[in-house]
Amino acid sequence: MTEADLHGETANAVLRWAAKIPDAPALWWNGAATTYRELADETAAVRARLAERVPPGATVAVLDAKSPRTVATVLACLASGYPALLPSPTLPSGHLAAVTAEAGCRYAYTERTVTALPPGPAGGRAGAVPPGTGFVLTTSGSTGIPKAVPLPHTGVDAFTRWAADAFGIVEGTPVLNYAPLNFDLCLLDVWTTLAHGGQAVLVDPAVAAGAPRLLGLLRTHRIEVVQAVPLFYALVSAAARAEGGGPLESVRHAVFTGDVMPEQTLADLAALAPTARLHNIYGCTETNDSLIHEIDRDRPLPSPPPLGRPLPGVRVRLRDSEGRLLPGPGRGELEVSTPFQSTGYPDPARTAEKFTTDPADGSSGARTRWFRTGDLAETDADGVLRLVGRLDHQVKIRGVAVNTAEVERVMLGHPDVLESGVTTVPDQVEGRRLIAVVRLDPGSAATSLDLKRHCSARLPRGWVPAVLVPVREPLPRTGTGKVDRRALAAMLPAAPRQPAAAVGTGP
Amino acid sequence: MSNADRISEYIVREFLPDLTPSQLPHDQDLLGDGAIDSLGVLKLIAWVEHHFQLAVGDTDLDPENFRSVAAIDAYVARSQSAPVTGG
Numbered sequence: 001m002t003e004a005d006l007h008g009e010t011a012n013a014v015l016r017w018a019a020k021i022p023d024a025p026a027l028w029w030n031g032a033a034t035t036y037r038e039l040a041d042e043t044a045a046v047r048a049r050l051a052e053r054v055p056p057g058a059t060v061a062v063l064d065a066k067s068p069r070t071v072a073t074v075l076a077c078l079a080s081g082y083p084a085l086l087p088s089p090t091l092p093s094g095h096l097a098a099v100t101a102e103a104g105c106r107y108a109y110t111e112r113t114v115t116a117l118p119p120g121p122a123g124g125r126a127g128a129v130p131p132g133t134g135f136v137l138t139t140s141g142s143t144g145i146p147k148a149v150p151l152p153h154t155g156v157d158a159f160t161r162w163a164a165d166a167f168g169i170v171e172g173t174p175v176l177n178y179a180p181l182n183f184d185l186c187l188l189d190v191w192t193t194l195a196h197g198g199q200a201v202l203v204d205p206a207v208a209a210g211a212p213r214l215l216g217l218l219r220t221h222r223i224e225v226v227q228a229v230p231l232f233y234a235l236v237s238a239a240a241r242a243e244g245g246g247p248l249e250s251v252r253h254a255v256f257t258g259d260v261m262p263e264q265t266l267a268d269l270a271a272l273a274p275t276a277r278l279h280n281i282y283g284c285t286e287t288n289d290s291l292i293h294e295i296d297r298d299r300p301l302p303s304p305p306p307l308g309r310p311l312p313g314v315r316v317r318l319r320d321s322e323g324r325l326l327p328g329p330g331r332g333e334l335e336v337s338t339p340f341q342s343t344g345y346p347d348p349a350r351t352a353e354k355f356t357t358d359p360a361d362g363s364s365g366a367r368t369r370w371f372r373t374g375d376l377a378e379t380d381a382d383g384v385l386r387l388v389g390r391l392d393h394q395v396k397i398r399g400v401a402v403n404t405a406e407v408e409r410v411m412l413g414h415p416d417v418l419e420s421g422v423t424t425v426p427d428q429v430e431g432r433r434l435i436a437v438v439r440l441d442p443g444s445a446a447t448s449l450d451l452k453r454h455c456s457a458r459l460p461r462g463w464v465p466a467v468l469v470p471v472r473e474p475l476p477r478t479g480t481g482k483v484d485r486r487a488l489a490a491m492l493p494a495a496p497r498q499p500a501a502a503v504g505t506g507p
Numbered sequence: 508m509s510n511a512d513r514i515s516e517y518i519v520r521e522f523l524p525d526l527t528p529s530q531l532p533h534d535q536d537l538l539g540d541g542a543i544d545s546l547g548v549l550k551l552i553a554w555v556e557h558h559f560q561l562a563v564g565d566t567d568l569d570p571e572n573f574r575s576v577a578a579i580d581a582y583v584a585r586s587q588s589a590p591v592t593g594g
Contacts, residue, residue: 456541
């Protein structure tokens with residue numbers, strides 16, 4: 001393995017801009033610029049601190065909240081060949097310990113200080129994070145405890161090359177970064193931008209909910225490329241209607257990903273960014289972006305938008321419930337193979353379950369490694385690929401993968417809960433909303449507040465049902481005796497909901 | 508009805524409809540205990556703006572201002588006694 005494989009090109013590309021355009025802004029944060037020189041200087045300082053304490057090639061957990069300085073910390077890890085483990089900043093502490101232990105991570109960097117982490121109960125497997133790893137992202141496992149996903153430098157470099165070309169990200173291009181730094185979306189908004197001399201406009205999570213503020217960032221920085229979950233566009237469109245200002249003329253590309261794009265939100269976005277090309281992107285943390293569909297503005301807006309065509313070098317296929325590959329139209333589990341994909345989870349058993357290798361693949365001798373996405377998709381006679389839903393109990397709420405079976409299990413852990421059913425209902429603003437109906441013991445005085453508190457203490461943020469309805473009658477069951485999730489929505493109280501336009505802007 | 512009672516009544520109606528307002532302590536941590544999620548906070552802010560006729564500026568979006576009935580009550584009192592600096 002060469003030096004380039006071990007350290008990658010992306011970090012060096014960023015640091016080269018510091019020599020070429022030192023005074024140009026690299027990052028924006030609440031109105032203040034960080035120049036490429038300042039970014040490089042902070043990166044050098046972090047590299048020196050890491051070199052004193054961390055042995056070569058060791059994984060470093062970056063625990064600071066999103067900020068320009070944290071970007072420099074991640075850049076320092078990449079440049080020095082330390083795989084950067086980026087856990088969600090909102091993880092319960094037990095989950096954080098579990099994910100660092102699983103990744104064999106013994107060092108954390110926070111507030112300009114390296115701290116040694118105690119070895120986990122498993123001790124951390126040798127080789128959990130292989131040499132050549134750039135990022136270690138995390139994804140929600142089926143139990144709600146996040147799983148480490150190592151991404152190789154070679155995959156990160158291939159992705160940033162594709163993304164810069166696809167979205168025309170060059171020196172000076174302003175790109176909005178809405179996602180937290182631990183999301184794979186940042187490979188586009190932050191890392192592709194910096195590697196090509198652009199300006200990454202970071203959204204401070206403390207104001208991420210303020211739609212007028214988000215709209216203000218788009219206008220002030222004349223953002224040209226923006227990527228976000230559908231909820232972002234719903235909020236910004238509502239804010240724009242309330243504000244009554246003109247459309248966003250600067251936006252060249254608007255990318256939505258992570259969830260199904262509601263029809264109304266797509267129509268609103270098309271009006272708000274009248275000259276932007278609109279793209280639906282499908283990807284998983286394990287594989288990065290895999291499929292892209294560009295909306296044809298001259299035709300009726302599709303609902304839901306198709307998954308689209310594979311990115312260059314990406315292959316996709318469907319496998320039916322009998323395990324056979326589908327040669328033509330039909331429905332099955334989506335399998336993808338990308339040039340950007342993970343080397344596999346630290347747990348070999350989980351890797352074997354989700355990543356498969358073809359026994360023989362053509363005359364080249366190269367064997368294709370496939371990732372089983374767990375998503376159900378279908379192709380029609382024209383070869384158009386559409387997402388149907390999750391195969392298991394995974395749902396996506398505002399871009400966060402939630403396992404409804406796990407939420408039900410946690411709910412059943414409450415002493416007063418007899419039955420529990422969790423599902424999603426369509427929502428104008430959120431796309432989908434997580435709801436729970438729980439049957440309480442007849443003698444119980446537990447309220448929805450008690451149950452939400454119970455969940456909050458045991459589940460990641462985003463997994464606590466927005467609507468939680470305690471009932472005293474039995475839950476509907478299917479013929480096989482399982483809670484009939486599809487019948488739960490009918491048990492919700494018919495509360496009047498405010499129209500989408502009112503959210504965040506006053507009724 | 509005091510401001511705090513109005514706030515309690517709204518939160519219960521919108522987010523905890525099986526409760527009565529008296530079951531919601533004014534110091535209850537609404538965010539930490541998952542009573543209101545991030546989108547719910549937006550709704551809450553919209554209601555506060557409308558109901559108390561004030562503009563919640565960017566600098567006031569700090570979730571701490573909306574963490575409990577008591578915190579919202581204090582925020583409303585502060586905002587009504589100060590010139591609006593909205594944004």
